[in-house]
Amino acid sequence: MPLDGVSGYSDNLASLGEESFSKETQRMSDRSANLRPNSSKAVIEFRNVSYRASNQSVLQDMNLTVDGGETLVLLGRSGSGKTTSLKLINRLLQQNSGDVLVEGKSTTEWDLIRLRRRIGYVIQEAGLFPHYTIAKNVGLLLKIEKKSKAEIRKRTEEMLRMVDLDPVQFADRYPYQLSGGQRQRVGVARALASDPPMLLMDEPFGALDPLSRSELQQQFLRMREQLHKTIILVTHDVREALLLGTRIGLMESGKLLGTYTPEEFRSSPDPSVRSYLDAFGLSNTQDETGKTR
């Protein structure tokens, strides 16, 4: 990785931060994230973030802290601001007020390209480059970072195998020759090829048939075991949120209502949460996992 020097910035910019060697995670108090004493531990942090698009408020006063290694799922209906939140992190969009910190440093102070290369990005329908083979899609960033051919090839094959695609069979195909599920796998392989510590996923499994979706979700869980990335995943599917998230952030009309562990989410009395669970037929608390129904 050519980006080693970056983490050194984190300390002085997490303005309220004190060094803390505690490994405990503080997960419950996100609403007061900006007052937390050891915010330097947070990998991604929203501080009073608002975003407007053509005078329409899309995101209002969002506070959120994502710690290293967690999978935070942003759950909400279309237009609730979840995709916007995601794009603020890799600065595809820029907030009108407040601050988004990545590794303790405001995204506005990051070198844009270095910031994005530290963050893998997976979108719905994958957005693969149609003119490149699968291998070239996965290896593009490595090529740009001037890795050797042998290294690119090794890494590409490794990534394809990780997402259960046989390199021999798929490396030389073009995206249009693949199924939606296969394309999405390639999208994940591409995002992880340069081994970024963070991963943003925008409805990565949204456009897939239920069977492929379930396969990819299981694969996601297996992959997460191996890789220890900090992941933010956007979805409108409660089951997916409960299955994949270590924490769930519920969003509604531009506001983050709160964050919950899957257990908390299932048992929450909050009417917004209940209505979501009801809509997916998950309000029955006897259902332990939410994924086998």
Added chain:
Amino acid sequence: MNYIFAHPSEIANSALLHMWMVALAMLLAIVIGIPLGILMTRYRRLRPAILGSANIIQTIPSLALFGFLLPAPWLGERAYRIAIVTLALYALLPIVRNTFQGITGVDPAVREAAEGMGLTRRQLLFQVELPLAAGVIMAGVRTATVISVGVATIAAAIGAGGLGEFIFRGLAMVNNQLILAGALPAAALALGSDLILGWIQGRLTPPHA
């Protein structure tokens, strides 16, 4: 047809000169037009100015444009220079327009993925936008070339030579054979370049479902 068969080398020479003028003009138009098209995608404010200028050039009758450039320094010294510049000016509109459309036509999801993964502007352009727009850009070059082969015959009016020579001579002498000796090879050139460039365009168009 008798004239054509009686003077094959004369016609071949004119056809070569014709092709040479068109080819140089296309090269010039590509070198100017593609960057202009890219510029339009980057700077919204420039769009009306660039597209407007290219449009206005198209509305000037070609004979008049050849004439306008006659007094220009250096250019005016050789008729073929004027011919090449004029043809290039005419070719600008389709090339600029198609470059712009080709790039703006790139799937927004693909562009978002490329930006999100941290490609620089330049990398985005050369790795993603231009390769994906290549087919559309080539279609513009193809249109421009076919038009130029036709317009180039008029360049004979200012003494630039080429296949138009026969046409103008034939018109003056009311000799249909002479007119055809210029018109038929010119038509063949237009068709031939259309076929070849069409093939290249097909090769440059990225495969998709």
